[in-house]
Amino acid sequence: MTDTLATRWPGVAQTPRTPFKARVAKAVVRPAINTLPVRLTFPDGTAWGAGGAAAPEMQIRRPAAFFSRLGHDTKIGFGEAYMAGDWTEGPDTDLADLLTPFAERLTTIVPPALQKLRALVDRQLPQHERNTKEGSRSNIERHYDLSNDLFQRFLDPSMTYSAAWFESPDESLERAQQRKLDGILDQAGVGDGTRVLEIGSGWGSLAIRAAQRGAQVTTITISSEQAALAREHFEAAGVSDRIDLRLQDYRDVTGEFDAVVSCEMIEAVGEEYWPTYFAKIDEVLAPGGKVSIQAITMAHHRYLTTRNSYGWIQKYIFPGGLIPSPEAIDLSLANHTRGLEVTERRSLGQDYARTLRRWRDDFDRNWADIATFGFDETFRRLWDFYLAYCEAGFAAGYLDVFQLRMERTA
Incomplete structure (x- = not known):
């Protein structure tokens, strides 16, 4: 264990010493895996799973460490075990293809009797990750302020970090992202002279597209790194005079x-x-006026099950994050607005799976360059797992993403 690993990745550097929980995890995993069309292979040559020789392969390199992490914290330990190299995909297996069968059966892979014990193992969101104004800024900085150079190496030229909308499988990611941006602006009725508020600037692609339609745009962000580069993009696109970018929390917007x-x-x-x-x-x-929000969603019963639990994605990727259900959005609108309702829904779930595959391909292709910015091998495995894990979720239909138009109907 190096000092760097222990400092940067304490959850990965230290394998939990929980022999009883490890035995329990092993006893639960084996029958569950034997129902899946995958292969779990071990260093001694044994294999689990219902998949044949051509099925996606999950290589367990360090079985003791793998089951210890699973037993210690199932929702976080699986991803940490990948980061640590306790398991990896087989040489002829794509990681997302391996994870998709798990995502397809995520709600049934654990026996119902054990699911009733979920409350005993779920961890609550840490208080410092609550989305107060201060907490939100810290949460956003931990992901979006990692490095503009990093994101430039795997996003399309517009640096749009959300689901694209593909017309065909071989369409360029840049063109598919433009269609997505236009879909949002069309839903919101954005045209010449429209006064637009954008909540969450990203690196400026949606604001630029709106300004190119002749709109006057106010766009807000709490990421200083994103704001700095977005301003450069506005200048390059020749639309700075039509965009007011503010480092501001959405709670403080007026107008x-x-x-x-x-x-x-x-x-x-x-x-x-x-x-x-x-x-x-x-x-x-x-x-x-009209509203258009692009939102990642999950089924309502899954949202109710996961809303109070803390997982790998929150710990390592999106602190403070929670994916809503369409029903939760409808309920919030009904209870906290003056008649706003969703009047149009457009699903881009499978498009997101394709988007994530493109991002991961470019991330891996450019890894040698990304590593020069100070990112280590554990970070590479973390991001490969994150992108593949999310791709599997959308490919399996466990997750969806919608463009939602909202209007006052009363």
Whole structure:
């Protein structure tokens, strides 16, 4: 164990010493794996799983460490075991293809009797990751301020970090992202002279697209790194005079806007603050105005099961994050706005799986360059797992993403 590993990745560097929990984990995993079309292979040559020779292979390199991590914290230990190299995909297996059968059976892979014990193992969201104004800024910085250079190496030229909308499998990612941006702006009725509020600037692609339509755009972010590069993008696109970028929390926005747009930002708001988020949108939306939000979602029963648990994604990728269900969004609108309702839904779930595959391919292709920015091998495995894990979730239908148009109907 190196000092660097222990400092940067304490959860990975130290293998939990929980022999009893490890035995329990092994006893639970084996029958579950034997129902899946995959192969778990071990150093001694044994194999588990219902898959044949051509099935996706999961190589368990350090069985004792793997089961110890699973037993210690199932929701976090599986990903940490991959980061540590306790397991990996087989030489002829794509990681997302391996994870997809797990995602397809995520709600049934654990026996019902054991699912009833979930409350005993679920961890609550840490208090410092709550999405207060201070907490939100810290949570966003931990992901989006990692390095603009990093994101430039795997996103399309517009640096759009959300699901694209593909017309065909071989379409360029840049063109598919442009279609997605236009889909949001079309839903919100953005055109010449429209006063637009964008909640969550990203690196500026949606604001640029809106300004190119002749809109006057106010875009807000709490990421200083994103803001700096977005301003450069506005200058390069020749639209700086039509965009007002503010380092501002959505809770502090004032004014009146004909359209409010927000692309995959609601996942970072947190359930506790959804009422505030939707009430603020309602407050600043002009009479007759429209809203378009692109939101990652999950089925309502899954949201109810996972809403109070802390997992690998929250620990390592999106601290403070929570994915809503469509029903949870509808309920927040009904209870905290003056008649805003969803009037159009467009699903891009399978498009997101394709988007994530493109990002991962480019991330891996450019890894030698990315590593020069100070990212280590554990970080590479973390991001490979993150991108593949999410791809599997969308490919299996466990997750979806919608472009949602909202209007006042009363």
